[in-house]
Amino acid sequence: MTVTYLLVDGENIDATLGTSILGRRPTPEERPRWDRLLSFARDTWGQPANGLFFLNASNGLPMTFVQALRALGYTPVPLSGTEDxxxxxxxxxxxxxxxxxxxxxxxxxxxxGDFLESVEGLLDGERRVGLIAFDEFRNTGFTPLKHRGLQFFDLEHDTHAFNSTLPRLRIIPIEDFDPAQFL
Known part of the structure; x- marks a missing residue:
């Protein structure tokens, strides 16, 4: 049976959320609800999803977070290496x-964008490949891959992974515009 592998670059998401959106380190309640991402992957393509959450554990393993990931159904992938x-x-x-x-x-x-070449290699017309990110911060190199079948999902608006609305300035497709959000 085909499955969806959900590969999470948690450091990248946390850095983008903190640096580019909030302007400070996110609090735990401002971070994505990782279980919702796993459910989103499962529901979107109607098949089992295996979540792999990659962690830099060079300076130790954050056991509380690892245990929480396991409880949510993820497989933590703790890694170590040199500083460079x-x-x-x-x-x-x-x-x-x-x-x-x-x-x-x-x-x-x-x-x-470090993943562009590997993602492009998966676009064989047979498998489904998706990128979940904040649309306005997604590496622009991914944009041409949409024509080859890469599907884009907004981390906040498509997956509903956050408990509150983030202070993002994003381009709104006219069909999604709701003036009540601005009144």
Missing amino acids: QKVVDIAIQRTLDAIADRDDDVMLVSHD
Whole structure:
């Protein structure tokens, strides 16, 4: 049976949320509800979803967070390496490349352009490939891949992964415009 692999680049999401949206370190209640992302992946494509949450554990393992991820149904992937290695990026790239040898679908949760080549390699016309990110911060290199079948999902608005509305300035498609949001 085909499954959807949900690959989460948590560091990238946390950095974008903190630096680009909130302007400060997010509090726990301002972070995505990771269980909703797993449900979104399962419901969107109507098949089981395996969540892999990649963590840089070079300075130790955040056991409370790891236990919470496990309880939500994720497989934590704790990694270590030298200071100059982007261990999470390396592991996600390797995982994307390994999925290319399988028939499974994949959703990547990241804004990072480091994954462009690996994502492009998955666009074979057979599998479904999605990118979950804040649309306005998604690496622009992904945009041309939409014509090859890459599906885009907004981390806040499509997945409903947040408990409150984030202070984002984003372009609103006219069919989604609701003046009540501004009154």
